[in-house]
Amino acid sequence: MSDGGTRKRVLIVDDEPANVHALASALRDQCLLSFATSGAKALELASAGGVDLVLLDVVMPGMDGFEVCRRLKAEPSTRAIPVIFVTALGDAEDETRGFDVGGVDYIAKPIRPGIVRARVRTHLELKTARDLLEQLALLDALTGIANRRRFDEALEHEWQRAHRARTWLTLGILDVDHFKKFNDHYGHAEGDRCLRAVAQAAAAALRRPADLIARFGGEEFAFILPDSGPAGSGAVVRDLLDRIRALGLAHAASPTVERVTVSAGVISLMPEAVPLGASSAMVSADRLLYEAKQNGRARAILLDFSTGARSELLEAPSDGLVA
Numbered sequence: 001m002s003d004g005g006t007r008k009r010v011l012i013v014d015d016e017p018a019n020v021h022a023l024a025s026a027l028r029d030q031c032l033l034s035f036a037t038s039g040a041k042a043l044e045l046a047s048a049g050g051v052d053l054v055l056l057d058v059v060m061p062g063m064d065g066f067e068v069c070r071r072l073k074a075e076p077s078t079r080a081i082p083v084i085f086v087t088a089l090g091d092a093e094d095e096t097r098g099f100d101v102g103g104v105d106y107i108a109k110p111i112r113p114g115i116v117r118a119r120v121r122t123h124l125e126l127k128t129a130r131d132l133l134e135q136l137a138l139l140d141a142l143t144g145i146a147n148r149r150r151f152d153e154a155l156e157h158e159w160q161r162a163h164r165a166r167t168w169l170t171l172g173i174l175d176v177d178h179f180k181k182f183n184d185h186y187g188h189a190e191g192d193r194c195l196r197a198v199a200q201a202a203a204a205a206l207r208r209p210a211d212l213i214a215r216f217g218g219e220e221f222a223f224i225l226p227d228s229g230p231a232g233s234g235a236v237v238r239d240l241l242d243r244i245r246a247l248g249l250a251h252a253a254s255p256t257v258e259r260v261t262v263s264a265g266v267i268s269l270m271p272e273a274v275p276l277g278a279s280s281a282m283v284s285a286d287r288l289l290y291e292a293k294q295n296g297r298a299r300a301i302l303l304d305f306s307t308g309a310r311s312e313l314l315e316a317p318s319d320g321l322v323a
């Protein structure tokens with residue numbers, strides 16, 4: 001992925017080297033460049049990653065530009081790359097076809113360098129803005145961690161991945177105890193600060209790149225630990241509870257203990273070996289969370305779905321909380 005501070009990479013695709021050279025000399029100072037002289041090579045380079053825009057010849061032997069574009073748009077990893085057709089056809093029907101297969105613009109041959117630069121600049125700027133919006137759409141505005149939409153996408157993806165790879169997956173739901181009482185007592189601004197602090201503390205306990213925690217709604221958070229079974233997830237949840245406790249946020253209105261605590265339900269399973277889908281697994285985690293609340297809050301209940309074994313982790317056993 002490239003950000004606003006780095007130069008963007010444009011992939012130039014044309015079966016005639018003279019055309020490749022003409023486009024390259026127009027863009028050399030503005031962009032990083034890659035080249036392909038066939039549709040197959042273009043697809044290979046694009047799916048390898050790092051391409052921000054494609055300039056695509058229409059008439060090529062073998063796979064033509066329309067087919068290359070159609071395949072780029074059919075593939076999730078290359079779908080977002082804007083494609084500008086470069087063509088001498090100048091035919092309204094062909095232009096329409098180019099837009100139909102997902103192209104964003106046309107440049108006519110013989111090319112004029114100023115036009116090429118302007119069109120490429122415009123579409124790179126649009127792509128940067130779209131990427132930013134996409135990122136923002138997946139973040140929770142209050143806490144800065146992932147939002148529910150991002151979580152749902154990741155859950156689907158990780159569930160399928162774990163299913164194929166026959167690996168463990170751990171899912172958890174976390175809820176701030178007596179949060180309504182906290183808001184009533186301290187006000188909503190403090191409530192927001194509390195949620196941000198809990199989100200950051202919980203996020204800090206999830207250390208591997210693929211681990212994900214999201215705000216699920218209200219004072220509820222959910223997390224995914226890919227490749228993590230009962231032992232590994234137990235350590236993460238222990239660390240998470242310790243970090244919440246270390247925040248030491250006062251909660252004078254809590255009947256549990258006079259600081260902010262959380263309850264959690266956590267399930268570890270191998271998707272390939274269970275008769276459940278991802279959403280049923282989340283329902284199970286939610287039931288465990290409910291049980292943790294019933295048992296006195298400030299604790300996590302963990303279930304190893306393969307054996308049915310449960311364990312209960314108290315947030316702070318020394319606080320006099322009853323197990």
Ligand SMILES: [Mg+2]
Nearest residue numbers: 015057059060
């Ligand atoms: Mg050609």
